Each structure stands twice: as C-alpha cells, then as structure tokens.
Amino acid sequence: MxxxxxxxxxxxxxxxxxxxxxxxxxxxxxxxxxxxxxxxxxxxxxxxxxxxxxxxSMTATVFSWTRTWHAFGGAESLGLPFTTVLVDIDDCGIRLLGRLDDPDRIDPKLGEPLTGRIGRTQAGDDSIPTIIWSRAA
Ligand SMILES: [Zn+2]
Structure with a gap:
C-alpha cells in the first residue's frame, strides 16, 4: 500500500x-x-x-548518490537496479533528489555535472513528476 x-x-x-x-x-x-x-x-x-x-535551469552537480538493487514497496515501476542522486542545483545552493538515467550502471562521481528533464515515476496509482538526471554532454 x-x-x-x-x-x-x-x-x-x-x-x-x-x-x-x-x-x-x-x-x-x-x-x-x-x-x-x-x-x-x-x-x-x-x-x-x-x-x-x-x-x-535543470543543471546541477552530484552531491551524493545510491543505487538500489532490491525491490521495496511503491518503487516497483522503476525496475532494478535504479540510481538515485542528490544534486546541488547550479548557483543556488539547493539540493534536490532525483533519478539518474543510468543504463550502463556507471558510478556517478561527486561533483559530476548533470542535466535534468522531467519524467514520471509511477508509485502505486499515483504518477509523480520526477527530475531525471543525465550526464552532461
Ligand atoms: Zn529572507
């Protein structure tokens, strides 16, 4: 539930x-x-x-991250494993949680630049807007 x-x-x-x-x-x-x-x-x-x-703008750097390998309630739609990042939004000192687009499972580096886009996370019956971060080109 x-x-x-x-x-x-x-x-x-x-x-x-x-x-x-x-x-x-x-x-x-x-x-x-x-x-x-x-x-x-x-x-x-x-x-x-x-x-x-x-x-x-959705530009940030990695402050911390974790990769989840085991299912838990509510996150089944993400598939396993998935990587969560805590990022420092550029030039404002605000930290936000989001998901990392991480198909190759490359460990993020602290301070690594990222760019974000809006995606969705399904949690039960709720579809939640989510910032999905990717490595900056
Ligand atoms: Zn004030």
Missing part, C-alpha cells in the same frame, strides 16, 4: 506545479534574496513572508 501524495497544497505546491508544466521552479525570499529549501511560507533567515518562485 502506497500513501497517495498530496501535491496540491502546502508551501511546495508551486514546485510540483512547475514540474507538471515541465519547469523547475524554486522559491526565493523577497526580503533577503536567499533561496529557501525546503519550501516555506516564511524565510527562516529574515522572517519575510514574501516568497517568489523563480524558474531555474
């Missing part, structure tokens, strides 16, 4: 809406101009409630 994710509300709703539209949208504080992640309705640094959502 997979819990259905609610993406329609909450501080990160514009992130999910952006992915549905094929864009990476990230929040930035109007008060101090810092990037805010995880998304919040108030900046943790300056207290401002003014948050704007800015489209970012």
């Amino acid at each position: 997979v819990a259905r994710m609610s993406r329609a509300d909450g501080a990160d709703a514009p992130y999910w809406d952006g992915l549905e539209q094929g864009k990476l949208m990230l929040p930035r504080c109007n008060g101090c101009d810092r990037w805010i992640w995880p998304a919040a309705h108030r900046c943790g640094a300056c207290g401002s409630t003014g948050v704007r959502w800015v489209e970012r």
Whole structure:
C-alpha cells in the first residue's frame, strides 16, 4: 500500500506545479534574496513572508548518490537496479533528489555535472513528476 501524495497544497505546491508544466521552479525570499529549501511560507533567515518562485535551469552537480538493487514497496515501476542522486542545483545552493538515467550502471562521481528533464515515476496509482538526471554532454 502506497500513501497517495498530496501535491496540491502546502508551501511546495508551486514546485510540483512547475514540474507538471515541465519547469523547475524554486522559491526565493523577497526580503533577503536567499533561496529557501525546503519550501516555506516564511524565510527562516529574515522572517519575510514574501516568497517568489523563480524558474531555474535543470543543471546541477552530484552531491551524493545510491543505487538500489532490491525491490521495496511503491518503487516497483522503476525496475532494478535504479540510481538515485542528490544534486546541488547550479548557483543556488539547493539540493534536490532525483533519478539518474543510468543504463550502463556507471558510478556517478561527486561533483559530476548533470542535466535534468522531467519524467514520471509511477508509485502505486499515483504518477509523480520526477527530475531525471543525465550526464552532461
Ligand atoms: Zn529572507
């Protein structure tokens, strides 16, 4: 049994809406101009409630990664093995999780540049927009 994710509300709703539209949208504080992640309705640094959502290019570098070899609930659609990456989005200090397009199972290198595209992950009955990262050309 997979819990259905609610993406329609909450501080990160514009992130999910952006992915549905094929864009990476990230929040930035109007008060101090810092990037805010995880998304919040108030900046943790300056207290401002003014948050704007800015489209970012899907370019990043590998911060960490793992390859999953064993099935677990909810991820059956990914096939095995699959590689998950934690990436540093370029020039904003935000780290995001995503999947690595990794058909040859080449171990990622920390700091390796990647480019992203929007794909889908099926989790039970839910189709979730997902950033799929590939090695930069
Ligand atoms: Zn701020």
